[in-house]
Amino acid sequence: MGPTLGTTNLKRNLEKHNPDKAKEGQNEPIDQKTYREKMSLAICKHNYAFSFLEHKGIKDIHSYLNPIARHISRNTTKAGIFNLYAREIELLKAELALISSRVCLTSDMWTSVVSNAYMCSIDHYGHKLGSS
Numbered sequence: 001m002g003p004t005l006g007t008t009n010l011k012r013n014l015e016k017h018n019p020d021k022a023k024e025g026q027n028e029p030i031d032q033k034t035y036r037e038k039m040s041l042a043i044c045k046h047n048y049a050f051s052f053l054e055h056k057g058i059k060d061i062h063s064y065l066n067p068i069a070r071h072i073s074r075n076t077t078k079a080g081i082f083n084l085y086a087r088e089i090e091l092l093k094a095e096l097a098l099i100s101s102r103v104c105l106t107s108d109m110w111t112s113v114v115s116n117a118y119m120c121s122i123d124h125y126g127h128k129l130g131s132s
Contacts, residue, residue, distance in 0.1 A: 053077055108120045
């Protein structure tokens, strides 16, 4: 019998002395909640349609990056965006509650040439100056 060309001993040695390197190339489970939140943020940031996540090409990319990732639907994404909105509203309320001065709100609304509606809100506030 001739010599074997196996790598079992090398693999065992790698796993024993450097377990992190031995895991490279293996798919780790992803935190589904973080995945949903990051996709919701991307959709908001780039003004994508909710159906973006249901496109075959996007699903293929996500499956390639991590075959055990569970794909999310447009309805799940909508719910995620509403949750992000609620969280941001609470953060804003907490920040505004810390303001000891008055707040001035200015808004403007307009429609683009292609009939997209926009609204802008600007909030001005500062800290009270001590009396002299």
